[in-house]
Amino acid sequence: MQYQSQAVAKLYFTAAIGLFAGQILFGLILGLQYVVGDFLFPEIPFNVARMVHTNLLIVWILFGFMGAAYYLVPEEAERELHSPGLAVLMFWVFLVAGALTILGYLLVPYSGLAKMTGNDLLPTMGREFLEQPTITKIGIVIVALAFLYNIGMTILSGRKTVVNLVLLIGLAGLAVLFLFAFYNPDNLVEDKLYWWWVVHLWVEGVWELILGSILAFVLIKTTGVDREVIEKWLYVIIAMTLITGIIGTGHHYYWIGTPEYWQWWGSVFSALEPIPFFMMTVFAFNMVNRRRRNHLNKVAVLWALGTAVMAFLGAGVWGFLHTLSPVNYYTHGSQITAAHGHMAFYGAYAMIVLTIISYAMPMMRGRKAANSNRSQVLEMWSFWLMTVSMVFITLFLTGAGILQVYLQRYSDTPLPFMVVQEKIALFYWMREVAGVVFLAGLVLYIASFFVGSKDPEAAVEQAASPTA
Amino acid sequence: MNTDSRNRGRSCTLIYIVLMLLTLVTWVVGRLGLQGLPVTLSVLALALLKGQLIGDWFMGLRNVRGFWRWAILIWLAGVGVLVGVAFFFSSGLH
Amino acid sequence: MTRGGSLPETSRYPPGDLAVWIFILAELAVFAIFFAAYAFTRMQHVALFDQYQATLDRNAALFNTLALVTASYFVVRAVTAIREGRTASARNRLWAAVGMGGLFLLVKGMEYAHHLGEGIRLSTNAFYMFYLSLTFFHFMHVILGILVLMVLAMRTAAGHYSAQSHTDIESGASYWHMVDLVWLILFPLVYVMH
Numbered sequence: 001m002q003y004q005s006q007a008v009a010k011l012y013f014t015a016a017i018g019l020f021a022g023q024i025l026f027g028l029i030l031g032l033q034y035v036v037g038d039f040l041f042p043e044i045p046f047n048v049a050r051m052v053h054t055n056l057l058i059v060w061i062l063f064g065f066m067g068a069a070y071y072l073v074p075e076e077a078e079r080e081l082h083s084p085g086l087a088v089l090m091f092w093v094f095l096v097a098g099a100l101t102i103l104g105y106l107l108v109p110y111s112g113l114a115k116m117t118g119n120d121l122l123p124t125m126g127r128e129f130l131e132q133p134t135i136t137k138i139g140i141v142i143v144a145l146a147f148l149y150n151i152g153m154t155i156l157s158g159r160k161t162v163v164n165l166v167l168l169i170g171l172a173g174l175a176v177l178f179l180f181a182f183y184n185p186d187n188l189v190e191d192k193l194y195w196w197w198v199v200h201l202w203v204e205g206v207w208e209l210i211l212g213s214i215l216a217f218v219l220i221k222t223t224g225v226d227r228e229v230i231e232k233w234l235y236v237i238i239a240m241t242l243i244t245g246i247i248g249t250g251h252h253y254y255w256i257g258t259p260e261y262w263q264w265w266g267s268v269f270s271a272l273e274p275i276p277f278f279m280m281t282v283f284a285f286n287m288v289n290r291r292r293r294n295h296l297n298k299v300a301v302l303w304a305l306g307t308a309v310m311a312f313l314g315a316g317v318w319g320f321l322h323t324l325s326p327v328n329y330y331t332h333g334s335q336i337t338a339a340h341g342h343m344a345f346y347g348a349y350a351m352i353v354l355t356i357i358s359y360a361m362p363m364m365r366g367r368k369a370a371n372s373n374r375s376q377v378l379e380m381w382s383f384w385l386m387t388v389s390m391v392f393i394t395l396f397l398t399g400a401g402i403l404q405v406y407l408q409r410y411s412d413t414p415l416p417f418m419v420v421q422e423k424i425a426l427f428y429w430m431r432e433v434a435g436v437v438f439l440a441g442l443v444l445y446i447a448s449f450f451v452g453s454k455d456p457e458a459a460v461e462q463a464a465s466p467t468a
Numbered sequence: 469m470n471t472d473s474r475n476r477g478r479s480c481t482l483i484y485i486v487l488m489l490l491t492l493v494t495w496v497v498g499r500l501g502l503q504g505l506p507v508t509l510s511v512l513a514l515a516l517l518k519g520q521l522i523g524d525w526f527m528g529l530r531n532v533r534g535f536w537r538w539a540i541l542i543w544l545a546g547v548g549v550l551v552g553v554a555f556f557f558s559s560g561l562h
Numbered sequence: 563m564t565r566g567g568s569l570p571e572t573s574r575y576p577p578g579d580l581a582v583w584i585f586i587l588a589e590l591a592v593f594a595i596f597f598a599a600y601a602f603t604r605m606q607h608v609a610l611f612d613q614y615q616a617t618l619d620r621n622a623a624l625f626n627t628l629a630l631v632t633a634s635y636f637v638v639r640a641v642t643a644i645r646e647g648r649t650a651s652a653r654n655r656l657w658a659a660v661g662m663g664g665l666f667l668l669v670k671g672m673e674y675a676h677h678l679g680e681g682i683r684l685s686t687n688a689f690y691m692f693y694l695s696l697t698f699f700h701f702m703h704v705i706l707g708i709l710v711l712m713v714l715a716m717r718t719a720a721g722h723y724s725a726q727s728h729t730d731i732e733s734g735a736s737y738w739h740m741v742d743l744v745w746l747i748l749f750p751l752v753y754v755m756h
Contacts, residue, residue: 261684272595528576555604
């Protein structure tokens with residue numbers, strides 16, 4: 001760690017991991033409710049569990065992004081953070097607001113929460129992923145503005161690198177697009193149209209810039225490849241992401257009442273969305289192969305490569321599966337979507353946050369470069385357990401989805417929704433088992449922060465011998 | 469070195485004139501209102517030829533080995549086959 | 563440099579940055595899909611496509627094709643110049659290419675004004691949907707290409723490039739040729755072939 005103020009990232013990363021654990025617990029509850037419908041009813045109904053599962057995901061990823069920014073921006077800008085105090089203050093504001101919101105979901109019926117928080121003054125609640133009470137949304141905007149100010153001032157008065165600028169553009173885009181969460185037109189078509197400007201343009205637009213810049217940063221640090229080379233790749237990947245991702249929003253405009261040309265725009269451009277992810281995979285492996293040194297933190301490199309591969313599979317391949325409008329006609333809103341959502345969020349965004357945590361955390365906890373061998377081996381186990389079980393979750397959901405689409409929508413004698421749900425229950429059970437394995441991986445991950453923390457740091461001779 | 473690049477410059481000037489002339493041919497075909505599958509496919513073939521001239525001479529792939537030597541040609545062939553097939557099967561569908 | 567036969571030395575990679583070339587291939591893939599989509603949709607609506615194709619201004623398209631090819635030629639000459647270290651000449655030729663690109667935008671803009679003035683929109687019919695989508699997507703690429711060439715021209719004038727070091731110019735040139743290449747297919751496909 002070269003700058004004192006980078007240490008604020010530790011708070012953000014710790015919170016991110018905690019919320020991640022919460023997300024997985026609610027995921028398991030939710031997964032069980034698919035097959036045991038009244039599990040934990042009426043304490044935690046299905047819709048609440050789902051809301052908590054998805055909202056926690058978004059919040060912990062945001063904590064991760066902010067932590068990543070606080071860590072890498074000072075190092076790139078070669079100066080201390082503009083205001084570490086503001087960063088700490090905003091951490092607590094965000095954490096308390098997030099915790100209160102989740103408690104609100106769990107303790108108060110949703111309509112009651114809406115009434116309590118004055119939703120009728122400025123109605124913004126009730127839309128998937130944007131369920132937060134209006135007051136929480138305002139809090140998010142304040143936190144985001146303070147965060148951007150802090151990061152922006154640091155970048156503007158320091159060394160300007162491509163990594164920093166791409167990250168700043170991504171974070172600014174994230175904040176600006178969130179403003180559409182406040183726009184809630186009466187017309188349902190328009191409502192959905194702009195809702196996607198938050199949801200789609202986040203995950204298939206600006207978040208990819210954040211992902212790209214964090215990945216580039218970790219690769220620069222761990223491989224020692226020339227910054228110029230990595231920056232060029234970053235430019236090209238970002239350009240392709242924006243070209244395909246922005247117009248690719250059209251793949252959500254097939255069936256909501258928007259004009260017909262979206263069938264074409266959406267299909268053509270989103271069919272190409274895998275390209276930037278593919279480039280990212282080529283990029284990551286290329287840089288690691290051209291490495292000038294074997295970094296001692298091998299598990300961070302593993303996470304970086306894993307991110308590149310899993311993002312391509314989850315976001316690229318599984319997205320492509322159902323993105324063409326003639327296919328999507330049958331598959332939209334089915335378990336195929338859930339399969340894509342799981343692998344894409346894990347592969348792209350959960351893993352990039354875990355990558356930067358894996359790279360940065362050892363140094364913030366007093367190591368020179370890396371954790372002890374024992375700790376790294378444990379973390380690698382957690383990598384494989386979580387990643388492989390996520391692959392299985394995705395495959396089981398894909399199986400469920402294909403069967404669902406066939407029985408419910410494609411066959412000559414379509415069956416009702418709930419009848420089909422009974423028939424695909426086996427897939428849901430298998431998914432739940434894979435989910436338990438994922439939880440085991442997460443437990444090992446958390447354990448890796450404590451196991452071997454007294455051991456000596458992984459050393460050069462041990463690190464250099466096994467690799468070619 | 470200098471004569472070499474001057475030669476290349478002269479070749480590119482020639483290619484440029486050919487590209488301009490071929491463009492005029494395409495325009496004249498449109499102007500005369502010529503119709504029919506052979507005309508359509510010829511216009512397509514001319515376009516692909518122009519594309520290959522751009523790739524070889526302007527983009528400089530003429531002096532490249534391996535995959536990149538053929539990258540533009542492969543793309544043109546793909547476009548040519550797809551568009552050609554579509555126009556072939558839609559001829560006479562008036 | 564061996565010049566025993568007629569073949570000059572070959573290299574494994576095209577001129578310019580490899581990352582830019584991968585980008586070019588990705589862009590070409592987008593256009594290829596769009597071209598194929600146009601041709602196959604036309605199969606369903608041959609009469610409609612032929613009828614509305616006749617409303618396009620083929621003379622404007624001819625002018626624009628000549629403008630783009632000429633711009634590409636200037637770009638080629640700019641690369642030749644910088645390879646010989648003739649900076650001023652490279653800069654002038656890049657600006658000339660920018661000028662040609664500007665003419666393209668002007669003429670295409672007038673075509674759009676004409677069609678929009680007649681109330682034609684993306685939803686008017688399948689032909690106009692493709693005509694507007696394809697040409698506008700290409701239009702955006704011309705704008706990007708012009709911006710790239712302008713930056714290159716200014717950096718050339720500022721002395722950033724030399725006979726030994728000019729990869730950026732080669733990258734930008736390759737990108738511009740791609741924009742030209744796409745239009746050379748687009749012009750016959752949308753304006754002439756029926």
